[in-house]
Amino acid sequence: MSGTTIIEVRTSPHLHGPMTVETIMRHVIYALLPIAAFFSWHFGLSAALLLAVTTAGCVLAEHTACRLSGKRSTVNDYSAAITGLLLGLTLPPGLPLWMAVVGCLVAILPGKLLFGGLGSNVFNPALVGRAFLQAAFPVAVTNYTPGLAANRFVEFIPSTWAVPLMKPAPLNDWLAKVAVDGFTGATPLAMQKFDHIYSELGPLLWGLGPGSLPGCLILLCGAYLVVRGMMDWRITASMIAGAAATGGIFHLVNPALYPDPVWVVFTGGLLLGATFMATDPVASPVTPRGMWIYGLLMGVLTVLIRNLGGLPEGVMYAILFGNALSPLIDRLTPPRPYGARKAQVPQ
Amino acid sequence: MNFFGAERFFGPKRLWRGIHVPEHKEQTAHLPIRRLPFPPLLIVPLSQHAGKPAKAIVHEGQEVVRGEPIAEADGFMSVPMHAPATGRVERIAPAPSAKGELTPAIYIRPYPGASQEVLYGAEQNIDQMTPAQVVAAVQATGVVGLGGAAFPTHVKLKVPEGKKIDTVVVNGCECEPYLTTDHRVMVEYPRQVLHGARIAMRAVGAERAVVGVEDNKPDALAALRAANGDRPGILIEAVAAKYPQGAEKMLVKVLLGREIPAGGLPADVGLAVFNVATLAQIGELLPDRQGLIERVVTIAGPAVSKPGNYLIPLGTPLRWALEQAGCTDQAVSVVLGGPMMGAAVGSFDIPLTKGVTGVLVLAKGGAYGEAQVFPCIHCAACVNVCPLQLDPSHLGLLARKDRYEEMETVYHLNDCFECGCCSYVCPAHIPLVQYFRVAKQMNRERKARS
Numbered sequence: 001m002s003g004t005t006i007i008e009v010r011t012s013p014h015l016h017g018p019m020t021v022e023t024i025m026r027h028v029i030y031a032l033l034p035i036a037a038f039f040s041w042h043f044g045l046s047a048a049l050l051l052a053v054t055t056a057g058c059v060l061a062e063h064t065a066c067r068l069s070g071k072r073s074t075v076n077d078y079s080a081a082i083t084g085l086l087l088g089l090t091l092p093p094g095l096p097l098w099m100a101v102v103g104c105l106v107a108i109l110p111g112k113l114l115f116g117g118l119g120s121n122v123f124n125p126a127l128v129g130r131a132f133l134q135a136a137f138p139v140a141v142t143n144y145t146p147g148l149a150a151n152r153f154v155e156f157i158p159s160t161w162a163v164p165l166m167k168p169a170p171l172n173d174w175l176a177k178v179a180v181d182g183f184t185g186a187t188p189l190a191m192q193k194f195d196h197i198y199s200e201l202g203p204l205l206w207g208l209g210p211g212s213l214p215g216c217l218i219l220l221c222g223a224y225l226v227v228r229g230m231m232d233w234r235i236t237a238s239m240i241a242g243a244a245a246t247g248g249i250f251h252l253v254n255p256a257l258y259p260d261p262v263w264v265v266f267t268g269g270l271l272l273g274a275t276f277m278a279t280d281p282v283a284s285p286v287t288p289r290g291m292w293i294y295g296l297l298m299g300v301l302t303v304l305i306r307n308l309g310g311l312p313e314g315v316m317y318a319i320l321f322g323n324a325l326s327p328l329i330d331r332l333t334p335p336r337p338y339g340a341r342k343a344q345v346p347q
Numbered sequence: 348m349n350f351f352g353a354e355r356f357f358g359p360k361r362l363w364r365g366i367h368v369p370e371h372k373e374q375t376a377h378l379p380i381r382r383l384p385f386p387p388l389l390i391v392p393l394s395q396h397a398g399k400p401a402k403a404i405v406h407e408g409q410e411v412v413r414g415e416p417i418a419e420a421d422g423f424m425s426v427p428m429h430a431p432a433t434g435r436v437e438r439i440a441p442a443p444s445a446k447g448e449l450t451p452a453i454y455i456r457p458y459p460g461a462s463q464e465v466l467y468g469a470e471q472n473i474d475q476m477t478p479a480q481v482v483a484a485v486q487a488t489g490v491v492g493l494g495g496a497a498f499p500t501h502v503k504l505k506v507p508e509g510k511k512i513d514t515v516v517v518n519g520c521e522c523e524p525y526l527t528t529d530h531r532v533m534v535e536y537p538r539q540v541l542h543g544a545r546i547a548m549r550a551v552g553a554e555r556a557v558v559g560v561e562d563n564k565p566d567a568l569a570a571l572r573a574a575n576g577d578r579p580g581i582l583i584e585a586v587a588a589k590y591p592q593g594a595e596k597m598l599v600k601v602l603l604g605r606e607i608p609a610g611g612l613p614a615d616v617g618l619a620v621f622n623v624a625t626l627a628q629i630g631e632l633l634p635d636r637q638g639l640i641e642r643v644v645t646i647a648g649p650a651v652s653k654p655g656n657y658l659i660p661l662g663t664p665l666r667w668a669l670e671q672a673g674c675t676d677q678a679v680s681v682v683l684g685g686p687m688m689g690a691a692v693g694s695f696d697i698p699l700t701k702g703v704t705g706v707l708v709l710a711k712g713g714a715y716g717e718a719q720v721f722p723c724i725h726c727a728a729c730v731n732v733c734p735l736q737l738d739p740s741h742l743g744l745l746a747r748k749d750r751y752e753e754m755e756t757v758y759h760l761n762d763c764f765e766c767g768c769c770s771y772v773c774p775a776h777i778p779l780v781q782y783f784r785v786a787k788q789m790n791r792e793r794k795a796r797s
Binding site for chain 2: 007008009010011012013014015016019020021022023024075116117118119120204231281282283284285286287288291307330334335336337339340
């Protein structure tokens with residue numbers, strides 16, 4: 001303490017918790033890895049390659065764009081890798097890789113960096129990419145191949161290697177070789193909607209149907225993040241509750257036409273969307289009441305699109321719509337401050 | 348309070364929001380309070396409290412006796428000062444303060460070998476005093492809020508016109524990490540704490556007092572309960588430890604379910620809140636008509652070699668206190684108060700005053716602010732922990748755009764008491780509390796201009 005001592009003067013608080021953005025993002029990747037592993041095991045080489053290409057594509061796109069605009073690269077926050085993994089998981093395993101790369105570019109460039117990068121994007125980037133692919137290549141994006149094909153670890157699905165901008169080779173020959181009779185490439189949701197054929201629920205829980213990821217595994221991975229305090233369970237819970245409730249009403253009105261709530265929850269992308277995309281903090285509300293409203297709204301919209309719209313699946317558009325509304329929801333649901341009579345809605 | 352043994356099922360009452368911070372109290376919680384020797388020179392600032400500075404009533408060269416008044420209160424919103432040691436007034440001159448500015452102070456050079464015993468004072472019978480006389484007697488002791496706020500205690504004891512106070516709340520939470528002064532005071536002076544509480548009850552005309560102590564201090568709870576015995580009127584209640592439960596607004600909500608209105612006082616909901624150390628001093632000083640001349644300060648932190656709870660004469664220079672406690676070569680920053688709300692000092696030549704609860708010496712590497720700051724990812728961690736249920740996320744975004752006025756009018760900026768929970772949990776390491784401090788100051792300056 002004698003002589004000249006240099007002391008640092010900082011402002012309070014002088015302690016900081018253990019959580020950092022980078023840690024959260026890294027754990028989201030950990031939570032996605034079991035799902036990615038299942039996806040790769042279920043669909044084989046093509047699926048693994050698709051995930052690798054979308055992840056690498058998003059990371060490279062962000063790195064290159066940052067460098068070109070003369071900024072420090074922001075890939076070290078892992079958010080681009082999450083976008084890539086999520087985008088890959090929403091695509092059919094046999095999607096031509098060049099289309100996947102287009103999806104990555106759309107997700108990262110206009111979907112994220114154009115808004116200002118991490119923290120500024122209005123929409124979930126992975127879903128922006130997915131929505132673009134859905135609009136640009138509606139057939140390829142909805143064309144699912146059967147899982148658990150015998151040769152899936154030795155042979156790629158032929159459409160994987162389609163030449164850019166050329167019509168992919170028809171899959172009929174390959175399908176005839178690997179699939180059971182009558183396989184149409186339709187997902188359980190599409191079969192239910194257009195042909196009124198119900199797939200059995202059991203395999204759906206464990207993701208053994210075509211085009212479906214294992215619901216129980218997704219919930220488990222989500223629970224990991226919730227336990228670690230890295231994800232808000234309220235959005236997931238309210239979105240599932242909203243979808244189940246709306247699905248239940250439809251089911252009560254016409255059980256022959258509309259599936260029961262459990263089926264509604266475990267089919268399609270609802271669980272993946274509710275657990276990993278709707279909860280994207282950047283594009284969701286921060287107020288406690290806002291989170292419930294946001295989740296419920298997306299759940300209701302998902303089922304409305306499924307049951308009343310032209311598409312078999314509505315999770316993607318429901319979440320994008322919720323993203324767009326989230327600033328408004330935040331504004332209308334300010335928390336009631338301690339000692340105030342009632343919350344004041346900003347003008 | 349405890350209906351049908353509800354506590355057995357649900358545990359003690361707890362704060363809803365807020366955070367669990369590593370407590371680091373094990374460093375000093377078991378160490379008895381020890382006296383620090385007199386420093387070669389005491390610097391007694393005339394303003395150690397919120398309100399008007401005191402007026403010096405001694406002159407340079409005058410001899411003073413330990414405990415003798417050396418400055419008188421300037422009006423009701425002020426308190427007197429007393430000589431912390433027997434010695435000679437060397438000069439009355441500006442001295443550096445923790446905030447960085449120079450404030451007038453009385454420099455006293457203690458006589459070598461001066462006794463720590465206080466001979467000044469006279470007995471007085473409190474039981475025969477009216478509430479107004481108690482208030483005046485408390486003002487004469489110079490006691491202010493010793494929990495850190497340094498607000499004159501007698502002002503809180505005077506019930507505002509038209510208000511009725513039914514309960515005195517005694518704050519024994521001490522939720523800041525590292526600090527154990529209130530803890531040790533409760534363990535070693537429980538009778539004085541309870542006596543002070545009864546004096547406060549008399550002054551405000553309350554029928555009962557509730558003492559809230561966090562359950563991480565079982566020995567303090569036991570000491571208070573033993574000292575209270577079966578006497579009615581004072582209820583000693585454990586609350587589950589959580590930061591910032593020791594904040595007045597939080598504690599009254601946890602203990603009694605009442606919310607102090609925004610911009611209001613505890614008296615608005617029929618309460619008066621006092622820190623345990625404040626009441627212990629009142630209970631100790633008032634019967635003997637003595638003045639506040641020393642206080643317990645925790646000196647702790649990763650870079651202190653002899654951490655402990657020291658009874659420090661007011662006006663002891665920080666440098667002297669640190670020399671006595673010893674700093675390791677890892678020391679990098681010195682904080683007055685706790686690590687969550689305390690302020691880092693820019694000089695060792697400042698005196699320790701009535702409002703200093705602790706001196707923390709932080710070590711290299713552990714400090715906050717070295718991590719990379721990311722953009723806000725709207726994770727809502729800050730919203731989930733804010734004990735005042737504000738929206739720190741939006742406040743932070745508005746601060747980045749210099750929209751300070753909107754922060755105040757729409758997002759309740761002025762309710763924020765800078766507890767630091769939002770900055771602590773922010774995964775993006777955004778210095779939210781600092782943004783809010785700047786915004787409040789900008790708003791004050793704008794109002795002053797117009």
